Amino acid sequence: MxxxxxxxxxxxxxxxxxxxxxxxxxxxxxxxxxxxxxxxxxxxxxxxxxxxxxxxxLIDAHVHITLSAAPHVLDTMTREEIAIRSAKIAEGMLMRGFTTVRDVAGNTIGLKTAIDSGYATGPRIFPSQAAISQTSGHSDYRQNRGQQRRNGHEDSPLMKTGAFAIADGRSEVLKAVREQLFMGASQIKIMAGGGASSTFDPLDTLQYTLDELKAAVEAASDYGTYVAAHIHTTPAMKRAAEAGIMSFEHATIMDDDIAQIIKEKGIFVIPSYFTSSLIAERKIPLGSESLYQKTERVGKAMLKSAELIKKYEIENLCFGTDCVGDLVVHATQPHELEAIEKVFDTITALRMATSNCAKLFNLSTYQHPYQEGKLGxxxxxxxxxxxxxxxxxxxxxxxxxxxxxxxxxxxxxxxxxxxxx
Ligand SMILES: [Zn+2]
Incomplete structure (x- = not known):
């Protein structure tokens, strides 16, 4: 005692x-x-x-513990090196005061189990395991067109670590979701639209048909849990909302319609203000100039969308940093709190990094790994x-x-x- x-x-x-x-x-x-x-x-x-x-x-609802470098750099590492780096990243999170995180693309179940049983030091982890996307989607991290698929799947080395998975069509999506659940995912992460940090998919692309998105939601909800979607644009968000996706990661380019839908359906929004400003200042290494341009567009739109979040009084907001990079990049994690305070106010920032995340994580029901007490x-x-x-x-x-x-x-x-x- x-x-x-x-x-x-x-x-x-x-x-x-x-x-x-x-x-x-x-x-x-x-x-x-x-x-x-x-x-x-x-x-x-x-x-x-x-x-x-x-x-x-503190709780961070959008981390990438295993992404301790830019994807093209991680491609050059063995799984063991990535695992050791991940353990160090996790320890840093706890020592910055983050006692719980939700990982949204990475094979973190082993690290989570090791931390929970005292073999490593770090926060509680809600693992999503692999982030699932369509071929040519945001998880398709093949770095060049020399990796064209001819016979079966030619995944990049990073994809082979289990950070990302490709699934096309209803049956493959069902199977990919169920595979992550088997591995211990507490929620499912999918890519439902173009990405800023990926090479080949333009930001405005729609990714996954409505039926594929619904398949992901069905497989997740049969297991009592929910789907979180990487998503930037309004058309992608409208489709995802219709499919029943409950956690919008980034949600950067909103209009009034989608802001109202988000409010009505109680969808959670996880913006990342500080990381996008870091990228805009070229402080996070990306593979090419065009990736920086995509990110700048997203960063500007995010601030406009914040005004819609206020206008429609969207309260299901969570703290998420989306740091991808080395220890120095991850060390910026607390600055997101200051960025949120500037965009909204102090109490909103504090709730986003504590009780709001716990409310989101409760959507995991039987897949929730920490059921013996309240978090946040x-x-x-x-x-x-x-x-x-x-x-x-x-x-x-x-x-x-x-x-x-x-x-x-x-x-x-x-x-x-x-x-x-
Ligand atoms: Zn992310």
Whole structure:
């Protein structure tokens, strides 16, 4: 049993702090939150929070742990090298205060299991396993036309690691989705339109017919879970909404119609403001100039779409960084909070990185890997995934993003950082 004394609490939801409480951690859960002081006696460890703020561990709903370099560079690595790099990336996430992430393209089930059983250090992972797309879609990461398919599938080395899968037609889509579910995917990721970082598919392309999208949703929902789609344009989003896709990754180029549909259907939107600004500044390596141009278009549109998100009061918004690259690129992860704060406001940024993600992840139902407590909030019975922050996050996220203000990082009741003692 562990006692945290003298804490204020941002609970992941409310725009006011709970003041001056003591918190009892029993193994990996929050047992009690008390306004009455609790006696230290009998506790194995006591942390005096000194009036700092306890808040839920951060959650990133759009990561690519295994993509620790540009795709054409990953193509030159062995799977073992990619695995070792992934473990290091995951450790960095936890040490930045991210206690849970959703990976949306990568063979992360082994890393997830290793972390959960103490063989590696990192956040809880909601794996999607391979991101599925049509031939010539955003997951078709063959780097050149010399890799034309003649007999069977000629996947690129990166595709062979299990980060991406190709499926065409209803029956192949059903099979590809079921294969990811067999591997332990907690949700399914598909590519439902053109990509900014992929070489051969223009941004405005529609990818997957309505029937193929419906096939993906059917196979996922039969397993109690949902489909997340990489998607940029309004026509692609309209088709995906009709198919029943519940998580729109990027959703950059919206019009009023689709914003209203998103609101009505309760579809979750996961924008990435900071990463696209990094790419626009050429700080993330991409394969060619045309890829930078696609990304710039997306970056500008995203800010316009943010106005529609406000206009139609879309509340199902989640924090997602979409970092692809080395340790330096991944280290920018917390800056997305500052970017969101600028686009929306402080409480929206904080909810997006905590309770909103937990709400999205609950759509995984029986495929949800962490069912013994709540994530993304500080409440009795929730998992003991928390940060102790010097400062009041509700007055600005800067204190959350600065490493020296993150005094304590706890995940699953285990302390990974403590500079208060
Ligand atoms: Zn992504």
């Amino acid at each position: 562990l006692l945290i004394k003298n804490a204020n609490v941002f609970n992941g939801h409310d725009n006011t702090l709970l003041e001056a409480v003591d918190i009892v951690i029993n193994q990996n859960h929050i047992q009690t939150i008390s306004h009455q002081p609790i006696n230290d006696a009998g506790f194995e460890q006591v942390i005096d929070a000194r009036g700092h703020t306890v808040m839920p561990g 909030e500080i409440s009795e019975g929730a998992y003991a995934d928390l940060l102790i922050i010097e400062g009041n996050p509700l007055e600005g996220v800067a204190c959350v993003t600065q490493a020296d203000k993150q005094k304590v990082i706890m995940k699953d009741g285990v302390i990974y950082k403590n500079t208060l003692c």
